[in-house]
Amino acid sequence: MGRxxxxxxxxxxxxxxxxxxxxxxxxxxxxPNVSRMDKAxxxxxxxxxxxxxxxxxxxxxxxxxxxxxESLLEQGISSGGGTPTSATTxxxxxxxxxxxxxxxxxxxxxxxxxxxxxxxxxxxxxxxxRDLDLVVHHATVSGxxxxxxxxxxxxxxxxxxxxxxxxxxxxxxxxKGS
Amino acid sequence: MGRxxxxxxxxxxxxxxxxxxxxxxxxxxxxPNVSRMDKAxxxxxxxxxxxxxxxxxxxxxxxxxxxxxESLLEQGISSGGGTPTSATTxxxxxxxxxxxxxxxxxxxxxxxxxxxxxxxxxxxxxxxxRDLDLVVHHATVSGxxxxxxxxxxxxxxxxxxxxxxxxxxxxxxxxKGS
DNA sequence: CGGCACACGTGATAC
DNA sequence: TGTATCACGTGTGCC
Numbered sequence: 001m002g003r004x005x006x007x008x009x010x011x012x013x014x015x016x017x018x019x020x021x022x023x024x025x026x027x028x029x030x031x032p033n034v035s036r037m038d039k040a041x042x043x044x045x046x047x048x049x050x051x052x053x054x055x056x057x058x059x060x061x062x063x064x065x066x067x068x069x070e071s072l073l074e075q076g077i078s079s080g081g082g083t084p085t086s087a088t089t090x091x092x093x094x095x096x097x098x099x100x101x102x103x104x105x106x107x108x109x110x111x112x113x114x115x116x117x118x119x120x121x122x123x124x125x126x127x128x129x130r131d132l133d134l135v136v137h138h139a140t141v142s143g144x145x146x147x148x149x150x151x152x153x154x155x156x157x158x159x160x161x162x163x164x165x166x167x168x169x170x171x172x173x174x175x176k177g178s
Numbered sequence: 179m180g181r182x183x184x185x186x187x188x189x190x191x192x193x194x195x196x197x198x199x200x201x202x203x204x205x206x207x208x209x210p211n212v213s214r215m216d217k218a219x220x221x222x223x224x225x226x227x228x229x230x231x232x233x234x235x236x237x238x239x240x241x242x243x244x245x246x247x248e249s250l251l252e253q254g255i256s257s258g259g260g261t262p263t264s265a266t267t268x269x270x271x272x273x274x275x276x277x278x279x280x281x282x283x284x285x286x287x288x289x290x291x292x293x294x295x296x297x298x299x300x301x302x303x304x305x306x307x308r309d310l311d312l313v314v315h316h317a318t319v320s321g322x323x324x325x326x327x328x329x330x331x332x333x334x335x336x337x338x339x340x341x342x343x344x345x346x347x348x349x350x351x352x353x354k355g356s
Numbered sequence: 357c358g359g360c361a362c363a364c365g366t367g368a369t370a371c
Numbered sequence: 372t373g374t375a376t377c378a379c380g381t382g383t384g385c386c
Contacts, residue, residue, distance in 0.1 A: 008373090010365060016218075016376070017363070023221035030228045038361070040194075043201035046224060050208045053231035060238035122314050123304035130301035139300060139319045186358085188380060194361070195378070216376070 098174065102167040104156070109134070109166060111152040113174075121148045128173035132166075133157045211346040230342030233282070237339075276352065280345045282334070287312070287344060289330040291352075299326045306351035310344075311335045 024042065028034055031046050101112040113125055122141045129136060134154040141150040160166050202220065206212055209224050279290040291303055300319045307314055312332040319328040338344050 009367095012374075013365075013376090014363095019218055020221070021363095023218050023225070026225045027221055027228075030225055030232070040198050040201050040361090043198070043205055046228070047201070047204050047208055050205075050224070050228060050231065053228065053235060054208070057231060057234050057238065060235065060242060064238055064241055120304075120308040120314075122317060123301070123308035126298075126301035126304040130298040135321075136298075136300050136319060137321055139317070141314065141317045143313075143315055187382095190360075191380075192378095199378095218376090 098171075100167060100171060100174075102163050102170070104161070104163050104166070107155055107158075107161075108137070109152075109154055109156045111150075111154065111170070113150045113152075115148060122150065124174060125150050125152070128170055129154060131173055132160060132169055134160075211342075211350075213349075226345075227342050230340050234340045237282070237284075276349075278345060278349060278352075280341045280348070282339070282341050282344070285333055285336075285339075286315070287330075287332055287334045289328075289332065289348070291328045291330075293326060300328060302352060303328050303330070306348055307332060309351055310338060310347055312338075 024039060027046055028042060031042065031049050033049075034042060034045060036042070097116050099112075099114040103110045115121060121143070125141075126136075126139075129152065134152075134156060136152060136154045139150065139152040139154075141148065143149075156166060160169060202217060205224055206220060209220065209227050212220055212223055214220070276294075277292045281288040291299075293299060299321070303319075304314075304317075307330065312330075312334060314330055314332040317328065317330040317332075319326065321327075334344060338347060
């Protein structure tokens with residue numbers, strides 16, 4: 001039958017070239033010292049430039065690390081003031097301080113979790129929600145110093161309906177993810 | 179009259195192509211995390227990478243200058259300073275449509291993730307953040323129907339500084355957690 | 357004239 | 372099956 005007009009192919013190739021050339025132009029805009037307008041030279045210059053930047057970054061990072069250690073030393077010496085570090089290591093035996101509030105509105109739930117700022121609290125709650133198949137509609141999490149508070153609005157699967165059920169399941173999941 | 183055999187022309191063009199491809203290969207060797215083997219993507223990644231390196235250099239230089247002044251003054255001002263900002267945006271066409279935007283402000287990052295409303299998107303991002311040791315200061319997630327958008331403010335570990343690095347690491351983690 | 361660099365259309369090919 | 376990318380040969384303009 002009639003050939004599927006190859007004009008599409010031509011046009012596609014044209015767009016591809018156009019895109020490529022645009023990328024080349026973008027590359028030119030970020031690489032200084034573009035001696036030749038030549039594409040090959042541009043690529044070569046880009047490579048050298050990247051190598052230069054890499055070396056520079058590495059050098060500066062080493063210097064920064066050095067400076068940081070100095071700074072840490074200074075801090076360690078001058079740490080005569082009151083430090084707010086409590087960090088009672090009672091994580092193991094004792095349960096972490098947690099306050100969990102669950103309210104149901106029809107099939108949806110409003111969940112409020114306030115706890116110590118343990119490591120990666122947000123991922124913990126989100127994992128618990130995921131494991132229980134709660135569909136998150138909206139969530140906020142804010143952490144300051146030693147405390148973190150999370151508010152979540154989500155849809156609850158029928159099997160978990162009932163504030164007590166939901167709260168228990170959430171607490172179990174939260175403890176489990178220690 | 180008889181055509182002056184264009185074999186020279188052909189051969190010249192062939193060598194030119196060969197040279198260009200070699201340059202492309204060289205560029206690949208200095209740009210990390212080249213997701214696609216595609217030439218256009220390589221150029222785009224190279225541009226992002228160069229921008230990122232530039233920002234990193236600028237940031238580190240500012241920090242070095244600041245550290246130098248601190249060292250000279252021997253004064254301990256709070257280090258929660260704001261350093262100049264830079265921006266990076268790209269789009270990743272994987273199994274799911276994802277748009278990830280990362281902005282660095284000194285040691286902190288502002289992360290914006292917009293994606294399809296796949297199952298449990300929030301836990302995914304939070305897991306990625308946890309795995310990368312980002313300390314989340316504030317986060318919001320809102321989902322409606324087929325789309326979900328997440329905004330996060332978090333502290334970035336030194337090893338991950340650089341928008342390109344951070345973005346790549348996040349993308350990798352997000353893909354991994356399918 | 358000839359070297360050089362580019363854009364174009366085309367066939368092949370992978371997903 | 373269409374939709375991507377790529378390499379190739381060719382035409383064209385510029386020193």
